[in-house]
Amino acid sequence: MDAQISFLDQLFSARVLHESGVDGIYGRSAEFEDVIARFETLALFYGKDEISEAMVFPPGMSMQDFETSGYMKSFPQLAGTVHAFCGNDHDHMGLLQCMAAGEDWSKDQKRTQVALTPAACYPLYPILAKRGALPADGAYVALQSYCFRHEPSRDPARMQMFRQREYVRVGSEDQTMAFRELWKERGQDMMKRLQLPHHVDVANDPFFGRAGKIMASGQREQELKFEMLVPITSEEKPTACMSFNYHMDNFGKAWDIRQADGSPAHTACVGFGLERLALALFRHHGLDTSRWPDGVRSALWG
């Protein structure tokens, strides 16, 4: 915990990140953003001959698709929904009086049709589903999105709002499994070039509650999720900077995405936690990017 706070304070002092008053919500310096942009270029290079399409999503998605995703079943504690004022002049006066009295004015905010995106690939699936059955070689999409997770923390590597860059493979079981294995290798290659200490391990998502414990251990037993772990604020609890996920045909069934033969599509994704990767680089190579090792600089700045 001390190491986390100390690194966060260093990042604030050096103006790499800017405090907002809310843990996990930070402004980013131009230099921090440049590291992220360069990492994205590196990551895009690895898949450039394979992708069928590239997309970028806004930080919110349709509430209906969010419900379809099943996220509220598994991770209700992390989700964010967007609410808005929908009243008239009279209601507005009430709201302002409530605010002036220091009371909770947000209780009259109404739900909108927007949920904050919890994982960058969720908005993709309904887009693919609407296009009809996949071609025989499936789909292979590069994408990026801001994501939200409600877990305020002083660990700079656990932000509430952060970006994921992903490759998503949609098709047969063989296609998606081969994709995931390939990217585990590529991920390790990238980490070597960036000269970051790392190892890949089986992992589980932070499923909610008592039932969640069973889901988590099932996920580990089936080896559905692997993570690229890098020490950032702790050696004992390294941070997941990439994840390599196989969803079986769960999303194919949820959104009705079909393979060429009509059967539910399998999906897999590799996710790069962009802020976490940038933080790992700043942590291991220093707060001044001009003094990073030559090999790291050439991997990023070419």
Place this chain on the structure above:
Amino acid sequence: MDAQISFLDQLFSARVLHESGVDGIYGRSAEFEDVIARFETLALFYGKDEISEAMVFPPGMSMQDFETSGYMKSFPQLAGTVHAFCGNDHDHMGLLQCMAAGEDWSKDQKRTQVALTPAACYPLYPILAKRGALPADGAYVALQSYCFRHEPSRDPARMQMFRQREYVRVGSEDQTMAFRELWKERGQDMMKRLQLPHHVDVANDPFFGRAGKIMASGQREQELKFEMLVPITSEEKPTACMSFNYHMDNFGKAWDIRQADGSPAHTACVGFGLERLALALFRHHGLDTSRWPDGVRSALWG
């Protein structure tokens, strides 16, 4: 209205934008994103010798700073607040039952400390305030943020989630007014290079309700806001693609930002509506960027 829908449908068909099921929430193609990135590089070039700092903000800001901004007084209808599930296992079961029955499960979501950022410069002011009195030459910051405005529309130029790039000047009345006049000129120069039809006009923000009408006409009379108008989906009602704003010392007072002499700072900003500028380019030069006029291509791709 028909022109709006027709352009939106063209953008969907050409896969420049991707439908989400919610008006104003769209996926972006790689080409659309490239146009935005190139425009940002162009915009950053104009101010490169003047800026004191550059920042990028996440799509949300601290609720406390959001309240300080006064946004709920002026534009309550446009704001978005982030709510989350804060219950236990038992509450979670209730939520899932509610969802399965097709009822409004969002009513038990609780407010978080995060509001969606309504204007890209809002998160900057508290950061400057915390640093103490400004130096004599003030501050001159380049920044970017996703913004949210709750106004679902089929006009592709009126998104609910979009990015603003801004320059913000903080200092004396003279510094901020000179800044705004300079950027009005620069904005017109940029539009000429991008070969877009345009004109600058005095404008007002969409203040809420009956009292808002008085505020809007006051804002116009004092010429606090100008917009760069470009026809996108309508000739009669062109779209504001840039805005040039002088806030007097309102934000200086609200957040206690002080000039070197201790008096409240004046602020001004120029905002570039990045999605709107990209849409204007696609509208006037076609959906295939490789066929845009040479002058436009060289302004963007160098």
